[in-house]
Amino acid sequence: ETGVTQTPRHLVMGMTNKKSLKCEQHLGHNAMYWYKQSAKKPLELMFVYNFKEQTENNSVPSRFSPECPNSSHLFLHLHTLQPEDSALYLCASSQEKFSFGQGARNEQFFGPGTRLTVL
Amino acid sequence: ILNVEQSPQSLHVQEGDSTNFTCSFPSSNFYALHWYRWETAKSPEALFVMTLNGDEKKKGRISATLNTKEGYSYLYIKGSQPEDSATYLCAFPAGGGGGSNYKLTFGKGTLLTVNP
Numbered sequence: 412e413t414g415v416t417q418t419p420r421h422l423v424m425g426m427t428n429k430k431s432l433k434c435e436q437h438l439g440h441n442a443m444y445w446y447k448q449s450a451k452k453p454l455e456l457m458f459v460y461n462f463k464e465q466t467e468n469n470s471v472p473s474r475f476s477p478e479c480p481n482s483s484h485l486f487l488h489l490h491t492l493q494p495e496d497s498a499l500y501l502c503a504s505s506q507e508k509f510s511f512g513q514g515a516r517n518e519q520f521f522g523p524g525t526r527l528t529v530l
Numbered sequence: 531i532l533n534v535e536q537s538p539q540s541l542h543v544q545e546g547d548s549t550n551f552t553c554s555f556p557s558s559n560f561y562a563l564h565w566y567r568w569e570t571a572k573s574p575e576a577l578f579v580m581t582l583n584g585d586e587k588k589k590g591r592i593s594a595t596l597n598t599k600e601g602y603s604y605l606y607i608k609g610s611q612p613e614d615s616a617t618y619l620c621a622f623p624a625g626g627g628g629g630s631n632y633k634l635t636f637g638k639g640t641l642l643t644v645n646p
Contacts, residue, residue: 413573413575415573451638452638453534453619453635453636453637453638453639454574454619454621454636455636456633456634456635459633467633469633501573501574503574516561516562516579516581517579518564518576518579519564519576519634520573520576521566521573521574521575522573523571523572523573524573
């Protein structure tokens with residue numbers, strides 16, 4: 412139990428559907444992340460939120476829309492996805508200082524992921 | 531584009547064997563190097579965050595070393611057990627200076643299988 416939960420754990424959707432992935436962290440962290448893992452590829456950062464503000468969009472298509480209503484919750488809204496979007500989507504959180512040279516020295520805590528299949 | 535390379539891609543060892551694998555990363559603008567363990571159907575779990583050249587960290591039978599000048603880190607497992615079977619990931623902060631060092635770039639991982 413890492414303190415980061417994700418729902419649902421599995422999702423099958425058609426290309427015309429709209430669905431949302433939910434992530435919740437109980438660790439009091441100030442940064443939350445969405446990652447994507449496709450088959451035979453490394454974990455790929457999608458979005459970063461710090462204190463509810465989006466600080467990074469790693470060239471992600473607009474059919475993926477993140478939302479961070481508060482520091483504990485993160486959503487990924489999905490619409491008109493493609494079959495190639497089928498992947499494992501992981502959420503993570505960390506306590507970060509974003510001043511110069513101080514980033515990424517704290518471990519990230521990951522959720523168990525949502526296995527997404529787009530038909 | 532940042533390259534974080536891990537080798538080998540996969541490894542099969544017998545219970546009781548000791549093993550090690552490598553993570554290579556850019557040697558300029560070093561901030562930190564992360565190691566994670568990812569067991570099947572579970573969440574990736576942090577093992578170490580290494581920040582100083584020559585650092586050596588240890589957690590039980592697992593240890594890691596860091597050489598920032600040449601851009602590599604080794605992860606060692608002494609006396610491997612079946613429960614050590616997992617994918618071991620390393621990650622390097624992107625950015626090379628400035629405020630984007632929280633962006634972790636992950637390697638593809640080393641898949642370790644320990645046979646009983």
